[in-house]
Amino acid sequence: MLFSALPMASMAVSASIENATYSESSLSVDGGTVYYHRIQQSEVDSLQTLLGVRQDGVDYNLLYDGHGTGLSPLSSSEYSTLTEQAYVVSSVVSDLTYASSLDLSNSPYFPAVGDQLSLGACAAWAMTYYCYGYLEAKDQGWTQASSGLASQVLSPTFTYNRISDYNTGSSLSGNAYVIRDWGAATMATMPYDVTDYLSWGSDVAQREAIAHRALSVMYITSATVDTLKVVLQSGSPVTFAMDALTFGTVFNGDGTKKIISAADYNTASLNHAQTIVGWDDTVSEDGDVGAFRVVNSWGTGFAEGGYYWITYKAMLEMLALSPPTYIQDRVGYQPQVTAVVHFSAMPARDSTFSCILQSNVTGTAVKTRTFYYRTTYYQGTAPAFPEYLFVDLTDLLTSYSATNSRFAISFSGGSKTGTVSSYHLEWYDGSYVAGSPTQRSAFAAGLPATTKTVISLASTKYTQMTLAAALDTTALTLSTSGEACWTPVVDTSYYGGDSVVSGDIGNSHSSTLKGTIAGPATVSFYWKVTSESGADYLKCSVDSTVQASISGTTAWTKVSLNIASGTHTITWTYSKSAATSVGADCGYVDRIDTTGGTSDSTAPVTSATLSGTTGTNGWYTTTVSATLTASDSGGVQSTMYKLDSGAWTAYAAPVSITLDGTHTLQYYSVDASGNVEATKSATIKKDSTAPVTTSTTSGYSVTLSRSDAVSGISTTMYSIDSGAWKTYTAAFSAGTTGTHVVKFYSVDKAGNTESTKQISVGGTDTVGPVSSVTLSGTTGSNGWYTTNVGIKIAATDAASGVATTYYKIDSGAWTAYAGYFVYSSDGTHTLQYYSVDTLGNIEATKSTTFKKDAVAPTTSSAVSGSTVTLTSNDVTSKVATIYYQVDGGSWTLYTGAFSAGTAGVQHTVQFYAVDNAGNIEATKQVNVYVDTGAVKVAPSAPTSLSARTTIGGIKLTWIAPLNTGSAPLSGYKIYRSLGTGTLVLIGTSATTSYSDTTMVANQQYRYYVTAYSSAGESAKLGPMIIKLSTILSSESLLGETGMIDIPSDGSDMGEMVQRVPFWVACFAAIVLVGMAFWVIKRRA
Incomplete structure (x- = not known):
């Protein structure tokens, strides 16, 4: 039978299945008639029982020789909607006589061979790029599809990104439903990117895609050679599923033609989607006569330039596990x-x-x-x-x-x-x-x-109108362009009940309305905008020079332009930034009015506006922004400026003056008629640096020295012992006896004020400062800290004040204390510190000791018979205690070796240690089994060894042995050799997986796995032969580069294929909304 997503009934008859009556319809296609009915619940139940369900979170993208696969099955939620949406086609009646051969790939409409690289997008390439891409190329007349022209081939990314769980594969039907509902964009608007499996598509890609929507998808579940020929001869490629891992051996011994025969293909696994493009009754291999022509998505370096052959007999074996599919186009479709x-x-x-x-x-x-x-x-x-x-x-x-x-x-x-x-x-x-x-x-x-x-x-449609009619003008020749065009509308207007609105665009795009007019003339219009203020703009330009712009949300506003003699272009452009959308996100223009103008001989007028923080005496104390504004009745063509001795530059945005000093800004403008304004200038003074004051003393006499390189010193102020501030004019006396504190600062002519400084003068202060230290952190036991230690040093000096505090830790260098800091090294440390006052008195060095240990101890176990010995180590604070428990019993203080229990029973011993700082080790476990003296039987070998790339190397997985032997299983041993060299034990595992991150790129390794217990070690499972072309270094690279490389001579491929298990996608059904691909689980 077949499954149809969108049947078109031309007749109806009565039929029954399992005593349930249903209505059957027929559909005429090129070369025959299809009979179908809506799927019954009993059929859904049978299919789900037979085929299984997609497993949540499973990655179906298996890498082979650097290329992805990615065929995935149907989910349980999609089964639940099948009776509402899916159709079963009961039979196909052929009306054609077949030629001995046919090859759709010879057509100029057939897409060039592509490469999916490491993405799990095989179903998207088969269904979207090849199968539907060929039909759409015929429909659109794309004769350069065969050369791979980006604008004439469909993008697998467009459909794959909407249905894949990140990069974990997709189903053929899932991609087909995307095409049915959303259409398909071309590679020109959504290029294929191996790092992109999440993006939805730009506004341009989405607009293009809906013109390429499919009608329905057909699945042939009782396929014959003749059935496939009917579909192919009607002009449609056919997709199907197979096992990509067979490619390593099936072409062995083949000549120019690469052929898979029934004798070559010996697997029930399905993981890769392919496309049938034709047939040839004369092709033969291993006694099979006749073969289908197939295209892969692994580039032209695969097989015969990307193509190969599968004999009729081999194909029927594959299709017995997974029904072939094809898609029907909406020929000549026009969205409304x-x-x-x-x-x-x-x-x-x-x-x-x-x-x-x-x-x-x-x-x-x-x-x-x-x-x-x-x-x-x-x-x-x-x-x-x-x-x-x-x-x-x-x-x-x-x-x-x-x-x-x-x-x-x-x-x-x-x-x-x-x-x-x-x-x-x-x-x-x-x-x-x-x-x-x-x-x-x-x-x-x-x-x-x-x-x-x-x-x-x-929404009800209104009568279509021209741009000129909506703008109430006949004087301008109008056109529109951009990612989306301006459109006449009747819901918003300034005059006459209609206006034009900018095209609906995405971020970073624009929509332009353009009009040409002969001058001289005066042109006026009304406009408004609703947009993100300061980011999205509606601008009006004359001959590419912006005359006005609006942003945010505005009311209707009138703008008038004087157009000089000659032919000129007026443009209105709505442009979006890369930010978000606000409001209706568009601009409107209405009521263009044009009257004759006069010759313009008057130069424009330009003014300069300066902004910044103003100081004193005409100085600015921050960066100065100079904004030039030009006006002219006929429109401004350009404004020019230069700063100091720099070059003349076209003004486009405010000019920033950042350097201190006195600057000259010169500027002028030119209008649309070529009138040049006389050069103007503005003087700009900027000083953002405060003055610097230093002091010298002689006894009680204080002399202050001031400097300011830009605007110069305005005044210097000082005070004695916090008294009144005085203006400094010359050296002064701070007192006659005792110690006095003098504070002082200067102000320059720009108004910049220096930070206040102070000195101590005179007196007999000979006492150093007093310092103290405060430690902080998580305290453990016995005076230890178990986290980083915070250190704060405080110092006081009542007489002259503290100048500097110094500290050092252990044998480190003395360091000036700048503020609170954190110390992270484990161990016992000595902190020394002292301070110096402003008169140079030095405090005696002080010290304090602190201890930090943030690392828990490490305990190991040794088992001899039933006796367990625990050994623990802690580098810093040393081990305090060890605790253990047997078979979930009470925790016991470890004092020496102990017995885990009786023979013939496996016992579980858990243990941990605590160090003197109070750090507690994570609980560990060891299984103890004492042989009873009976005959020892080693476990059988594990099965189904497989591998996948991970960050830093690979992850091996396998299935536990069916027979664990006479003793409980202890775990697994993993062996590795470089090429055919000596096997080396590289690790053990208590679970059925192991990650190897010690590999070197471009080296071939052989892996084996054994199971072991106290009764012995099993035979080896393997080899798994792996060669990594690239070692992944981050999550972002997963899936980008092919990793598993099988030797080109196919050596050991047979063993490898037999031992790598994969879930098998075997069957599919199409639904109107939702995936339609069922999966049967089998082991290779």
């Missing part, structure tokens, strides 16, 4: 109505997005469209939707009417709520041109609103 949604805060993609057609009268749902993409994530947090979301609503129009014209959007569930900043519809009459709607609805009211709210708007 779309929704555009902007988010100021993006919701997570684990929410479900739907569009609903509602009744204007009752508000009830008339028809609902839920769009397919992944909504569950196990490999990481759910990624966010893009800031810009674009969807095709044409499917709702079958129920659209004057009373059913309210369109709503809904997000349900999800781990993160978003905020919708704008939502509207676009209508396309006639052919669909991406970004060029013929009509646009008003924006939905009540925004912004969270995605927890159902947001709706009513």
Whole structure:
């Protein structure tokens, strides 16, 4: 049988399955007729029992020779919706006679061979790039698809990124549903990037994609050679599943033609999606006659330039495990109505997005469209939707009417709520041109609103009009361009009930309206904008020179321009920054009025505005910003400036003066008629540096020296013993006896004030300061700290004041104390410290001792028979006590070797140690088994050795032995050799996995694993032969580079293939919404 996603009935008959009556329909295709019915619940139950369910969090991307695979099965939630959406095709009747050979890849429409690299995107390449890419190239007339022109081949990234759980693979049907609901972008707007498996696609990619939507997907579950030929001869490639690990051996001995025969292919594993492109009845191999032509997604270096052959007999064996699939195109499809949604805060993609057609009268749902993409994530947090979301609503129009014209959007569930900043519809009459709607609805009211709210708007089409009619002008020749174009609208206007609105664009894009006019003339217009203030702008330019701009949210405002003689271009451009969306995120223009002008002979007028922190005497004390503003009745062409002796420069933004000194800014402007303004100048003085004052003393006499390199000294102030401040004019006496404190500072002519300084003068202070230390941290036992130790030193000197404090730890150098610090080294340490006052008196050195140990002790065990000996070590504070327990009993203080228990029983001993600082070791465990003297039987060997790349190397996994022998299993031993060299034990494991991070790139290793117990060691499982071309160094590199490299001569491949288990994807069914790929689990 087959499975159909979107059947088109031409007749209906009655049939039954397991006593359940259902309606059967038929569909005519090129070369035959398909009979189908909606899937019954009994069929769903049987399929789920037979095929199994996708396992949450499992990575289905198995690497082979540096290339990814990635075929994944159907989830349990998708099974639950099959009866509502899936169709089973009962039979196919052929009307054709077949040629002896056919090859669709010879067509100029067939995409060039591509390379999926290490991404698990094989299903996307098979279904999106090859199968649907060929059909769409024929539909669009893309004759350069065969040369790989980016704008004529479809992007696997577009579909894969919407359905993969990070980079863990996808199903054929999942990719097909994305094409059905969202379409497919080309490589030109969404290039294939091996590091990108999460992005949704830009606004340009989304707009392009909906023109390339599929109609339905067919699955052939009782495939024959003739059935495949019917489909291929009707013009559609066919996708199927196989085991990619067989590529290492199946081509051995082949000549120019690379052929897989039934004798070559001996596996039930399925992990890789491929595409059938033709057949040849004369190709033979190992007694098989006739073969299908197949294309892989591993580049032109694979097999015959990316292609190879599978004999009819071998293909039927594969298809008995997994039904082939193909996709039907919407030939000549033209979207008619779309929704555009902007988010100021993006919701997570684990929410479900739907569009609903509602009744204007009752508000009830008339028809609902839920769009397919992944909504569950196990490999990481759910990624966010893009800031810009674009969807095709044409499917709702079958129920659209004057009373059913309210369109709503809904997000349900999800781990993160978003905020919708704008939502509207676009209508396309006639052919669909991406970004060029013929009509646009008003924006939905009540925004912004969270995605927890159902947001709706009513939209009825209005009569299509020209840009000139909406702008009320005939004087300008108008056109529009950009990522999206300006459109006439009737919901907002200044005059006449209509205006034009900028195209709906994503971040960092723009939409331009352009008009040409012959001058001289005066042009006026009205405009307004609703946007992110200071980031998104609507600008008007004449001949590329900006005349005016607006941003934020404004009302209708009039602008007038004087246009000089000759032909000139006026442009209105709405441009978005890379930031978020605010408001409706667009600009409007209306009511362009044009009258004749006069010759302009008057030069423009430019003024300079200076801003910065002003000091005194005309000086600035911070960076100065000079803004030049020019005005002219006919429009300003340019403004020029130069600073000091620099070059003349075109003014584009305020000029910053950062250097101290006196500067001259010269400037002038030129208008649209070429009139040049006389040069003007402005003097700018900047001094941001405070003066410097020093002191010298002779007895009680104090002399102050001042300096300021830029604006000069204005005044110097001093005080004695905190008395009144006085102006310094000459040397002064601080007193006659005792000790006195003199404070002083200077101010320069710009107003910069120096920080106050002080000195001690006279007196008989001969006493040094007094210092003390405070230690902080987590205290353990016996005076030890178990975390880093914080150190704070305080010093006082009542007479002359503290000048500097010094300290050193252990034998380190003396260091000037600058403030609280943290010491991290374990051990017993001595902190020495002292201070010096302003008169040079030195405090006697003090010291304190502190102890830090943040590391717990380490305990090991030794077992001899039933006797257990524990040995513990602690480098810093030494071991205080060791505790142990046997078989979950009470904890006991360890005083010496002890017996774990009786023979013939496995005992579990747990133990830990505590050091003198109070650090407690994590509990460890050892299993103790005492032989009873019976015959010893070693465990059997483990099975199913496999490997995958990890950070720093590889991770080996295997299955525990079926027979553990006469004693409980102790664990596993892992052996490795370099090439065919000597085997070396590299580690043991208590679990069925082991990570090796000691590998060297481009070296071939052989791995073996054994099981062991007290009764002995099993035979070796292996070899697993691995060669890493690159050692991964970070998580971001996982999946980017192929890692497992099998020798080109195929040596040991047979052993390896037999021992690497993979879950097998064997069967598929298509559904209208949701994945449609069932999986049967088998062991190779």
